[in-house]
Amino acid sequence: MRNIALIVSYDGTDYYGFQSQPGGNTIQDKLEHAIFLLSGEQVKLTGSGRTDAGVHARWQVVNFMTSSSIPIERWALALNTRLPNDIVVQRAYGVPEEFHARRKALSKTYRYTINCNRTPDLFRRRYEFHHPTPLDFAAMQEGLKLLLGEHDFSSFTAPQSTKPSHVRTILDARLEVEAGSAAQAVSFHDEISRNWDERHYPGKQRGVIHLYITGTGFLYNMVRIIAGTLIQVGEGKRTSADMATILAARNRAKAGPTAMPHGLSLWEVVYDYQ
């Protein structure tokens, strides 16, 4: 038996999330079916973590045991020809027997993308949350920083979470403004709109921002609730300091709404392997 790890990307738009479900329309089900078509084996995949319905992955890691003798360098291409075209195996690796995609993960990074230009970017609309008015990027960045370190994240998880502890550690959290992403004024009306923005949304900006959050583990809906609350900070409905107050309350009702799934991507998973 060999242990194989796959780096997988997917567009989660049309799936009910990562984890296998009776209906079968999940990333795990599609991957397991492709492996079955290729090797004839009914394997049980382990993912680094679940992603919700509609959430994407740039860099999900899964592993499974196989007795197939197909050479390792053939797996990625062979699986891709057996997968729908919104799931892509980027690479396949032979990994040590003890490798476990979830338990051996040191950290995971999620990215939440918000486009606050007036019109959505049509060609990225499946991967960006469109917020049609400007946001205060600096306040959001400041609020985000207050989440760094070890905290009880009860305020930032769905009430139905059954995890025994809601203490998690955020290793890194940053807001990046995408260079050149603010829509440019090309007409008289755009200039008028810019003046409008300046008068009605002082201190707020347009453009595309990415929230990168790295942690050792995440609770159910945690990144989406953080994003939804930070959007309220960006709108000026809350201050950045409120993020600390919300954390301290350990009460989901104190935080903002759960942001839409399509803005979220599992960005990277780091392991203690070469």
Next chain:
Amino acid sequence: MRNIALIVSYDGTDYYGFQSQPGGNTIQDKLEHAIFLLSGEQVKLTGSGRTDAGVHARWQVVNFMTSSSIPIERWALALNTRLPNDIVVQRAYGVPEEFHARRKALSKTYRYTINCNRTPDLFRRRYEFHHPTPLDFAAMQEGLKLLLGEHDFSSFTAPQSTKPSHVRTILDARLEVEAGSAAQAVSFHDEISRNWDERHYPGKQRGVIHLYITGTGFLYNMVRIIAGTLIQVGEGKRTSADMATILAARNRAKAGPTAMPHGLSLWEVVYDYQ
């Protein structure tokens, strides 16, 4: 009556092209329907040109006459709330009575995008043609340059074209390699793959390339046949000099295949108006 011009972007994946059809599933039909929902008028739109089924537009221009008194700055947002989310009106302008989106266009630019990394870019798969082996970018660039100027493009249009003349003028044609687009080697197997590429595809590159072609007018399927033929130049099946021979032959059978529609976007239309 006022003449209104719209700058429109669309993802053509799910439509039967720009031009109105009895089935109604076209960009023009959706735009005319949104205008009807907004103003109650059944207008007849004029587009700068048709795009085929599956072809996208970053910057299509349309115009129509209306007696509606809705202020010009309201049209874009109001139409967007009445359009499917894969069609977006970027801006609306009041234009002089004589403005005609097709007849007054000075030039149009199309972009054809080819990804020749080993795996497709999942998040751009609707807008890039994936060619899984490397291509000779320099030879393609050279072949593209031979199309510049005024030529009879009979070899580069579908045989069913009924246009009285196939003489068209290409004002600009260039190949751009997207910076940082070549997939990076991150593992031992990637390095092996790179050696494989070097041995089996000498002088060819991986990465994402964009072919930008600007002309005063285009024939049916012209850009897609040019792209399909240039891919053969990039594969080494033809030389760049063959592009001149194919032009001279005035025979569709001498050119390469019509490239897939999803790699093509109407990129820009230029008018002689401020």
